Amino acid sequence: MNEDYSDIRSSVRSLCAGFPGEYWRRLDANREYPADFVAAMTEGGFLGALIPEQYGGSGLGIAAASAILEEVHLSGGNAAACHAQMYIMGTVLRHGSDAQKQKYLPGIAAGNIRLQAFGVSEPSSGTDTAALTTTAVLDGDHYVINGQKVWTSRAEYSDLMLLLARTAPIGEGKRRHDGLSVFLVDMQASLGAGLEVRPIKTMINHATTEVFFDNLKVPAESLIGEAGAGFKYILDGMNAERIMISAECVGDARWFIRKATDYANERKVFGRPIGQNQGIQFPIARAYAECEAAALMSQKAAAIFDAGKACGPEANMAKHLAAEASWQAADMCLQTFGGYGFAEEYDVERKFRETRLYQIAPVSTNLILSYIAEHVLGLPRSF
């Protein structure tokens, strides 16, 4: 936990300086994908941080990846348009065949193959993953996929999709999660041939979609690992995702705190800075303390993950604490700015909307609490 990656942070900061608040506001207003920002992150090699050097990446761990994402958010930007390019490939790396790794990882590291769409949630199964109903049926040398996914982010900006589908009905295996399989779907080849992607308009500029599969044929070699064992393949990726999202929350919280502090020092009412009032400074100080505590848990989770040990409790707690800290900091910042916080030009209202997402995605606060209650504390399962 001692490495602070100051060299990497400083480079990401320089990159982000080219994408100021004005850039993000324009995209937000036009509901546009930050193509230039993603291209710069790709060109800088930052999205290949976690890919081993033998496949053209930088072979770094989650702690370094977290530093990259935190800096993006601390700069006032948002990494959601490309953070999945960093970690979805982990499932291919850990569970794919040598041929799959050779075929895809170098392109993903270079950025000319985008693997940043993950088809899991369905309209009738979000948290209850085992209840998903999208099916993949083996027919000779290919699988035929039917069903529907929702909240599939970045599907319009991805070449490949990691897809979780049933290859055996629920109840056939010993556990409910048995019978789920992971596929790597070539989206470009599938569009119009049984795959349809429809964007969903949301509260923030987040390129999310619903995806429909109508007798989509994919080659049998699209299967990752063994058929039916897919659920466990995606679990370890989820811990990585939670830790990295917690770093984005820490970046957001630090942005809000800096923004509020600067404003409270500058803004004068009744002839003195508003930050001189305890009613203003205490919430900022509280947000700072909570943010620093969350940052420690995030770093601890990353260190455990990078040491190759089980980090479920820490990854979940990091995501929970950091999402709480960023939301509290957002609320505090808006309150500090008063009416000006609602004016778009200060970026506070945009970041406020953006950081609210982390209470819900990629996993909701309640689910984390029930995980801690059941798996850490040994309380009865509540659902």
Next chain:
Amino acid sequence: MKIMVAVKRVIDYNVKIRVKNDETGVETANVKMSMNPFDEIAIEEGVRLAEAGTAEELVAVSMGGDGTQETIRTALAMGADRGIHVASDEALEPLAVAKLLKALADKESPDLIILGKQAIDDDSNQTGQMLAALLGWSQGTFASKLEFDGGHVSVTREIDGGLETLRLAMPAVITTDLRLNTPRYASLPNIMKAKKKTIDQMSPEDLGVDVTPRLTTLKVVEPAKREAGVMVETVEELLDKLKNEAKVI
């Protein structure tokens, strides 16, 4: 062509400078440090010349305490081939730095030395000129454009009232102005590669240079606080205040 670039570790330009309570200098403990921005431009120019095939080797050099290595590492991540760190905990004055750079130039025999025109901490704007004098080389300061032909370099300089172009015989010392180029940020793969590049370490004694300070700093204080302005109603009132209150006309 072989190029040597000097880089300096300074307080980051974003940091609000605080004067130490004992008035001996500015606070540098727990303060974010970065490469002097004009030196980033110097490194960038060297990297571009290497990429264009004009330069075969680019050596980044710096002097100072342990943290200096980090700044040299940044230069290596931007594209310098290797580094030299002259370790010293003394407060190094421009003349001492110029002497150290001369000693390094004698060892390394570069064809071109590029420096920032000044460092943003002390704003001395002396080292490049002193170095050129000590070496007896041509100097092109405040460069906004460089063009090479044979053993010469044409330097476009930003001077009062316009641009001046000098044609210098090499070897030469160049100092960079803001508009020479826009420095790149290091890519992640290059940051990783830089960790494997070598930084030679030596001391001022190894180079036979006495770096004892020649100047004594008496006191460092904050600039006087700016008084709030006043609105004037008429030109006559403005002239009156300028003449009688401000006493500037």
